[in-house]
Amino acid sequence: MSEQGKVHLVTGGSRGIGRSIALALASAGDVVYFNHYDPDDSAADETIGLLEDAGVEAFGQKFDVTDAGQVQAWVKEAFEAQGRIDNLINNAGITMDGLLVRMSPEQFNQVIQVNLVGVFYCTQAAAKLMMKQRFGSIVSLASIAGQIGNPGQANYAASKAGVIALTKTAAKELATRGVRVNAVAPGFIETDMVNTIPEKLQEAMKAMIPMGRAGQPEDVADVVAFLCSDAARYVTGQVIAINGGMMM
Template sequence: MAENNKKVAVVTGGSRGIGRAIIMALAEPNLTVVFNHFDPPEDTAADETIEMASKKGCEIEGLRLDVSNHQAVQEFVNGVVERHGRIDILVNNAGITRDTLLLRMKEADWDAVLAVNLKSVFNCTQAAVRFMTKQRYGRIVNIASVVGAMGNAGQANYAASKAGIMGFTKSVAREVAGRNVTVNAVAPGFIETEMTAKLSDKVREAFLVQIPLGRAGQPEDVAQLVKFLVSEDASYITGQIIHLNGGMYM
């Protein structure tokens, strides 16, 4: 822990949706949060996240950068440690969709989704683990998806990226466990955010009928699980993929 006992958390894609809910669940005066996002420059979502978390007494910074850019991520994570002395928590949450059936999928759709959803997890985790292993403390949570386990027509790129996160999570968990760094993944089902708001009513209905609990999840449902996984109460959990989907996948 830092001398003043303040922990430092990095959350990718923290401007809105699940990332913002995670920041709000973690936000407290004893935590510094640094998040990134890649919203258009005129978008005010990141500023709203900063304002909301500041009201909870949390020190917070938001930076616009592309998590798929290896060099930019190295500089971002090094900057966090230069400014705040350490990095205790990393939540790899940033993600995008480019949904279409395989036969119509452009190479660019594949490359963009794999770069933003999977390469980013490599970029951020590698950069953070350097410091976490030296500190002999770290908590990493990767946001996967139920479709990484189930598959989903129209999401071959997205499902492949999320299944990749699952394999990555287990492998890195084995590598760093001896240094008291835990690595887990959360695999949400259908969560109400801007990402799912753009789905057609037909696709939403098709999802909802598959959910035994009969409702879509909220970003806060995911955030509470992440909060637990980065807490001391979860110190014996590593290498796990924890599903959170209203029973959609058992």
């Protein structure tokens, strides 16, 4: 690792927004550790190839962010191997949509586990080390659904509102230790996650965007990279909306 090389941890980095974040954050000489929970490693291998093409050392690993032991081991391994952790991006997330009155307890709990409890495990593990090194930036993926609600997403919206509250609390607790904690709240971003939504509903959602187009993963990644940069050195506890004007 070069002297300037930074170390970035990204959950859910195999594809979609997570992959774009890894690519936007890391420069040549940096190291990226990402995880995923895809059925196979094909997307993860592609991400590793893209990072290596950019001169970035990349380590991808498959594990579930709801497994606290695995999360702790992953963060510890990165810190012990590299001697620092500059950024943690809590990006892994899932949807299991359904109307409130039909939603099963499992459907509600699983989304809370991955999207909120997983963020807690990763944030706690990284925060302990960042507090000691006295620097670091943590950015979590919230959502417009966590800000204004969304029919069919009681579980998802609750998890993302939880991420916002967790972000603000962590920001207050870690501010004096040189660690900044922020969130981004994307609107409608074209990835595998929204491709499962019926075409007609996708068109209706796009029609609600003042900027007249869906967001791309890079639109989110660039804001995350800003939040992790020195340009955002006085920014903490914030939730930056990236939604083409869907909510103002």
